[in-house]
Amino acid sequence: MSKIKILAIIGARPQFIKHFPFEKACEGKLNLKTIHTGQHFDENMSKVFFDQLGMKHPDYMLANGGGNHGYQTGKMMMDIEGIVIDEKPNVVLVYGDTNSTLAGALVAAKLNIPVAHIEAGLRSYNREMPEEVNRVLTDHISTWLFTPGDQAVNNLQKEGITAGVHLIGDVMKDMVQFVQKSALFIKPILEERYVYVTLHRPYNVDQNDRLLTLLQSLNSLPQKIVFSIHPRTRSNAAKFGINLSDYSNILFIDPQPYFENLGYIYYADALVTDSGGMQKEAYWLKKKCITIRKETEWVETLDGGGNILIFEDLGQMQQLLEIENVQWNDQLYGNGNACEQIVEILLQQYNRL
Numbered sequence: 001m002s003k004i005k006i007l008a009i010i011g012a013r014p015q016f017i018k019h020f021p022f023e024k025a026c027e028g029k030l031n032l033k034t035i036h037t038g039q040h041f042d043e044n045m046s047k048v049f050f051d052q053l054g055m056k057h058p059d060y061m062l063a064n065g066g067g068n069h070g071y072q073t074g075k076m077m078m079d080i081e082g083i084v085i086d087e088k089p090n091v092v093l094v095y096g097d098t099n100s101t102l103a104g105a106l107v108a109a110k111l112n113i114p115v116a117h118i119e120a121g122l123r124s125y126n127r128e129m130p131e132e133v134n135r136v137l138t139d140h141i142s143t144w145l146f147t148p149g150d151q152a153v154n155n156l157q158k159e160g161i162t163a164g165v166h167l168i169g170d171v172m173k174d175m176v177q178f179v180q181k182s183a184l185f186i187k188p189i190l191e192e193r194y195v196y197v198t199l200h201r202p203y204n205v206d207q208n209d210r211l212l213t214l215l216q217s218l219n220s221l222p223q224k225i226v227f228s229i230h231p232r233t234r235s236n237a238a239k240f241g242i243n244l245s246d247y248s249n250i251l252f253i254d255p256q257p258y259f260e261n262l263g264y265i266y267y268a269d270a271l272v273t274d275s276g277g278m279q280k281e282a283y284w285l286k287k288k289c290i291t292i293r294k295e296t297e298w299v300e301t302l303d304g305g306g307n308i309l310i311f312e313d314l315g316q317m318q319q320l321l322e323i324e325n326v327q328w329n330d331q332l333y334g335n336g337n338a339c340e341q342i343v344e345i346l347l348q349q350y351n352r353l
Contacts, residue, residue, distance in 0.1 A: 004350050005031045006116075007089035009080065011039030011064070011100030014172070014277045016049035017258060018095045018118060021174035023055060025339035029347065035060040035083060037076050037100040052259055069099060069130050076103035084111055090350060091116050091143075095171075097135035109141040116346065118171055120145035121152025122297035128203075131276075144349070146342055148333045149300055168341040169334015172277055176284050177336040179262055186263040188226070194251075195223045195321065196268040200230035204274050204292055208240040214292070217314040219247040223269060223321070226251045228261065270321050279307050286328050290320055300332055 006026065010019050019034070026032040036058035049055055060083050064076045076099060084092065084107055092108035093116040094101040101117075108115045120139050124132050139145055139161060147153050148170035156165055179185065197218060205211050211233070218225045229237075229244075229252050237244055244252050256264060265271055265281055270288040273279065279298050282289040289307040292314075301307035304327030308320050 001028055002030050002347055004091065004346065005033065005087070005089045006091050006093050006346070007084065007087055008032060008034045008093045008095075009037065009100050009104030010034060010058070010095065011037030011076075012096075012098045013040055015095040015098065015100065016053075016055070017175050017277065018171045020049070020053050020055055021171055021178060021339040022093075022118070022342065025343045029343050033060075033087060033089070034058040035080060035104070036062065037080070037103070038063045038065050039072070039076075039098060039100045040065065049258060052257055064100075073099045073103050076100060077107050080104055080107045081111070084108065084113065089113060091346065093118065094138060095119060097122070097131040097138070099130070099134065101138055102134040105138040105141055114143035114350075115141055116144040116146065116342070117142040118146045118342065119148060121147040121154075121156045121165070123152075123155045124295045124297050126295055144345065146338070146345075148338075151299055166341070166345055168345075169336070169338040170280065171338045171342075172280055173284060173333050173336050174339050176262070176281055179259065184259050184262075185266045186260045187267055188260075188264055190224075190226070190267075192224050193269050194226045195221065195270050195272055196264045197225055197227040197250075197272045198230065198278060199227075199272075199274050199292060200232050201274040201293070205230075205233045205236050208242075211236060211240065212242065213314065215242070215244075215247055215250070217317060218272070219249045221249065221318055221321070224251065225249055226253060226264060226268070228253050228256050228264065230255060272317070280333065283307060283328070283332060286326075288321065288323070288326060290317060300329075304328060 010016060050057060062079045064072055080103055091114050092104055094104045096119045105115045117138050122135055126132055143164050145165045146168050153165055153167055199205055227250050265287055266285050271282040272290045274292045276297055279289050279291055279301050283301045283306045291307055291309050293309055294311045305323060306326050306328055
């Protein structure tokens with residue numbers, strides 16, 4: 001095993017999905033240690049990844065869930081800094097665009113430790129999204145930027161970032177292919193066809209009128225709706241006095257563990273979401289996706305009609321769900337070996353710094 005020590009930062013649901021194939025790719029090659037920031041404290045959205053996937057337990061378990069963005073990020077930085085000083089890693093590796101991502105990258109940069117950013121170069125060009133701020137700042141202080149597609153490379157070039165950029169595909173595709181090859185999809189216990197729904201972003205669920213409009217639009221669809229309701233969304237509904245039992249066509253279920261969630265997508269007629277990662281999962285599983293956003297970082301999924309953006313005119317949802325002539329690109333975001341490529345690049349390039 002190489003003497004290169006990698007300290008990976010994880011904390012939110014998508015990062016567990018990305019970390020599993022990277023952890024497997026590092027076995028026998030890199031000395032990998034992990035910090036779990038505790039950003040997602042819901043058991044179904046964090047702990048279950050270790051139970052179901054057999055991931056190694058994090059070397060460090062923090063408790064940084066909740067709080068406003070500034071408080072949460074600052075608290076993470078204070079906790080992470082002490083660990084980094086003690087561990088003296090050669091590289092700090094971060095995923096995606098969460099507060100955990102930015103906190104880990106900032107700590108490493110201030111300690112002059114190289115940062116490797118997996119899922120670099122994504123842009124929604126909407127600075128009102130905290131994730132957009134996190135990903136832009138992280139990219140500009142990273143030594144290695146591992147991008148999922150050509151558009152991400154172009155985005156970085158527009159900002160003057162060309163050194164250390166590597167087009168390797170999407171590590172989440174590694175994970176989806178692992179599940180497909182292992183036949184790990186869990187079939188929902190449902191007798192009827194359905195559309196699967198997840199919504200959690202502030203602009204969709206933090207205002208009474210908007211949340212009501214979304215629920216009414218979904219309830220009016222002819223297909224059965226299975227709504228995996230995020231704790232944020234459920235809490236807001238209660239705060240607004242919205243009685244979820246009034247929506248007879250919607251089956252509300254708790255957030256699903258990873259294999260169950262993929263199963264709900266795999267067996268659904270379509271997905272309606274405002275999630276980033278689930279847009280890709282639906283695409284790779286060849287399920288029509290309606291994204292309730294004005295923009296997406298995953299612009300390539302829009303080509304061919306596999307993913308469609310709507311925001312204001314929710315009345316067109318049914319018409320969009322009925323479109324069948326989708327053109328799928330089986331090579332979208334790589335071929336499922338992104339993590340192996342990352343490990344080899346780090347092995348080859350670290351000693352050149």
